[in-house]
Amino acid sequence: MREERFVAKLSVVRGDITQRSVDAIVNAANSSLLGGGGVDGAIHRAAGPDLLAACQTLNGCPTGSAKATAGFKLPAKWVFHAVGPVWNGGHSGEPEKLAGCYRACFALAQEHGVTSIAFPAISTGIYHFPKGPAAEIAVRESQALAEAAGVERVEFVCFDEATAMVYERVLGEA
Numbered sequence: 001m002r003e004e005r006f007v008a009k010l011s012v013v014r015g016d017i018t019q020r021s022v023d024a025i026v027n028a029a030n031s032s033l034l035g036g037g038g039v040d041g042a043i044h045r046a047a048g049p050d051l052l053a054a055c056q057t058l059n060g061c062p063t064g065s066a067k068a069t070a071g072f073k074l075p076a077k078w079v080f081h082a083v084g085p086v087w088n089g090g091h092s093g094e095p096e097k098l099a100g101c102y103r104a105c106f107a108l109a110q111e112h113g114v115t116s117i118a119f120p121a122i123s124t125g126i127y128h129f130p131k132g133p134a135a136e137i138a139v140r141e142s143q144a145l146a147e148a149a150g151v152e153r154v155e156f157v158c159f160d161e162a163t164a165m166v167y168e169r170v171l172g173e174a
């Protein structure tokens with residue numbers, strides 16, 4: 001295995017992911033990849049209609065995976081559209097599927113030479129995945145995968161204060 005030459009920086013950022021100047025932002029999409037509410041709606045509004053046209057060529061995406069498009073009018077060059085699980089009590093493979101989203105995004109990062117990436121709290125809004133366990137999965141997978149994927153900077157972009165506090169606790173314990 002090659003020796004890593006850097007330590008990835010993981011940080012909590014409060015605010016709107018569409019404003020982040022990073023190589024890639026991650027969308028919390030659904031398996032149609034044709035848009036929706038929450039962060040998905042915000043990303044499509046900010047990127048402009050070319051994003052939907054690009055998504056229409058992808059034929060959807062399975063839960064627990066991700067697909068890439070350009071960022072169009074966004075500051076970010078790429079959007080990685082990740083499909084998180086709907087929380088259904090936790091015994092339907094939800095944690096593994098959520099981890100799969102992060103793994104797929106780091107694989108896309110490596111494929112596209114992305115060195116900075118911003119994640120929303122995938123599945124913790126409309127899909128109701130509990131915030132604490134979701135943040136633990138996000139941080140664990142990022143710590144395990146960022147450096148090997150060549151990613152130097154990982155931002156966890158939190159739209160609300162409660163989510164930011166959860167990430168700060170998890171990162172503090174990590």
Ligand code: AR6
Binds near residue numbers: 018037039120163
């Ligand atoms: N920037 C950063 N985070 C945001 C933003 C934003 N602009 N807007 C919302 N969030 P959600 P999910 C946070 O519901 O649970 C869509 O309809 C939000 O506060 O966007 O994965 C899709 O099409 C929460 O912390 O995504 C799917 O059908 C987090 O982003 C479904 O919702 C995720 O909330 C996906 O549901």
